Amino acid sequence: MRQCEPALNISESASLERGYRRLLAFYPRWFRRESEDEILAVLMACAQDEQTRPSFEATSDLLKGAARMRLRPRPGQPRAVFAAVRLMCLGALAELGALLTIIVTAASVAAAGARSHPASVHTAGLHILADLILVPAAIAAWLLLARGVSRRSDPARIGLAAFFGLITMNMLAMLSAGFAHDATAAFAAGAVVWLISFVSLALVFTPASNRYFRRVATPTAHPAG
Amino acid sequence: MQEATFLILTALAAGSQHGYGIISDVADISGGRVKLLPGTLYTALERLRADGLIGVDREEIVDNRLRRYYRLTPAGEKRLAAEAARLHSHATAAIRRLKLNPAGGAAV
Numbered sequence: 001m002r003q004c005e006p007a008l009n010i011s012e013s014a015s016l017e018r019g020y021r022r023l024l025a026f027y028p029r030w031f032r033r034e035s036e037d038e039i040l041a042v043l044m045a046c047a048q049d050e051q052t053r054p055s056f057e058a059t060s061d062l063l064k065g066a067a068r069m070r071l072r073p074r075p076g077q078p079r080a081v082f083a084a085v086r087l088m089c090l091g092a093l094a095e096l097g098a099l100l101t102i103i104v105t106a107a108s109v110a111a112a113g114a115r116s117h118p119a120s121v122h123t124a125g126l127h128i129l130a131d132l133i134l135v136p137a138a139i140a141a142w143l144l145l146a147r148g149v150s151r152r153s154d155p156a157r158i159g160l161a162a163f164f165g166l167i168t169m170n171m172l173a174m175l176s177a178g179f180a181h182d183a184t185a186a187f188a189a190g191a192v193v194w195l196i197s198f199v200s201l202a203l204v205f206t207p208a209s210n211r212y213f214r215r216v217a218t219p220t221a222h223p224a225g
Numbered sequence: 226m227q228e229a230t231f232l233i234l235t236a237l238a239a240g241s242q243h244g245y246g247i248i249s250d251v252a253d254i255s256g257g258r259v260k261l262l263p264g265t266l267y268t269a270l271e272r273l274r275a276d277g278l279i280g281v282d283r284e285e286i287v288d289n290r291l292r293r294y295y296r297l298t299p300a301g302e303k304r305l306a307a308e309a310a311r312l313h314s315h316a317t318a319a320i321r322r323l324k325l326n327p328a329g330g331a332a333v
Contacts, residue, residue, distance in 0.1 A: 035267060041290035042244040042263045058262060065264030075275060 012052050017044060019054045026066035030074045074150070078212050081149065084203035088146035088160075091196040092139045098189045099135040102128060138193075149204055154213050157204050164197045226308050230269055232259055234278065234297065234305040241282035241296035244270070270295065278304055 020043045024036050043058065054062070073082035106128045141163055148156025171194050174187060203209065229251075236242060236250035247270075248261045273279040278301035282294040297305065 031271065035271075035293075037291040038244060038293050039263050039267050041287075041292060042248065042266070044290075045245045046248070046263065058264070061262035061264035063264075065268045068268050069271065072272075072275075 012050060013044065013047075015052045016047055016054070019052075020044070020058075020062075023054060023059060023062040023066075026063060028066075028069050028074065031069050076212070077150075077152075078206070078208040080203040080206045080209050081152075081212055084200040084209075085146050085150040087196055087200045087203070088142050088149065091193060091200070092142035092146070094189070094192055094196065095135055095139045095142060098193075099131075099139070101185070101189075102131050102135065152213060157213060160197070160201055160204060164201045167194050167197050226304075227269075229259065229261060229265060230273070231305070231308055231312075233261075233266070233269055233273070234301060234308075237279060237295055237297045237301070238305060241294040243285075243292045243294050247295070273301070277301075 017040065020040055021036075024032060024039065027036070043054075046058075048055075073079065141159075145156050145160050145163060148159065167190075171190050174190055204213075232251045232254055233247055235254055236247045242250060244263065244266060248263070248266060251259055251261050270279065274281075277298055279295050280298050282296040284294070285292045
């Protein structure tokens with residue numbers, strides 16, 4: 001196999017390297033810290049004459065690699081914590097689904113309300129407005145907590161516990177209010193989100209997870225082999 | 226075991242190698258048929274490290290760049306030997322049966 005490095009002049013190689021670094025940015029942080037320079041050296045060694053940007057083949061290979069890496073637990077991460085992070089991303093996705101449903105059905109709900117109970121249009125509108133603010137906030141909370149938990153932050157675990165408390169209170173409020181006009185779908189969505197938060201919370205507080213979160217100060221996360 | 230994984234372990238069977246060396250060696254072993262790309266290689270190396278089949282032998286800085294050499298662990302050697310024996314027995318069976326077959330025997 002050919003060694004191509006000398007064939008690249010400095011500006012070509014700098015521009016190619018920038019291109020590769022942009023692609024490597026999709027990899028998880030722990031992997032970049034460990035291997036970015038090494039993989040970059042191999043990418044540059046495989047470069048063709050006068051190449052200034054990553055080839056289509058290399059681009060799709062790196063993006064696939066990044067996706068696969070993100071679907072794996074980081075070294076030393078217990079399965080329970082990894083599963084919790086994925087579940088929390090699912091929680092964000094469920095909220096996003098609920099948000100889209102609210103937006104799509106808002107017009108028809110309002111119209112139906114106007115026809116049957118003209119007086120309730122105002123409250124229905126307020127409900128929808130509140131959802132449009134609260135649901136994106138919940139999505140942000142899920143994602144932030146998932147990031148914190150995956151980065152082994154103990155406060156994120158406590159945050160998840162608090163968030164679970166809020167979700168539970170919301171569910172109880174919904175139950176005590178009884179089934180309102182559009183309540184069945186909202187109740188089902190709430191139940192799914194509650195279940196996801198309950199299981200994630202249980203997963204981050206298993207004995208193995210507790211050991212993982214308390215062992216924060218160890219600098220070598222990867223077994224050096 | 227996937228073919229790429231098998232070839233990576235084979236590339237490391239005789240001694241430690243760095244990433245670019247593994248890519249060249251896998252191309253040689255497979256007669257140029259398997260061209261590993263760096264993304265695929267490092268995804269596989271990370272998995273093999275996590276599974277304890279390979280480890281880092283040493284690190285060097287060449288032209289201001291990190292070069293890490295990988296080697297098989299005892300578990301990796303055992304795994305590769307078992308996989309090679311399995312493939313060998315399958316290949317032997319295939320060749321033997323083709324010889325028994327009066328229509329296709331000449332092809333082997």
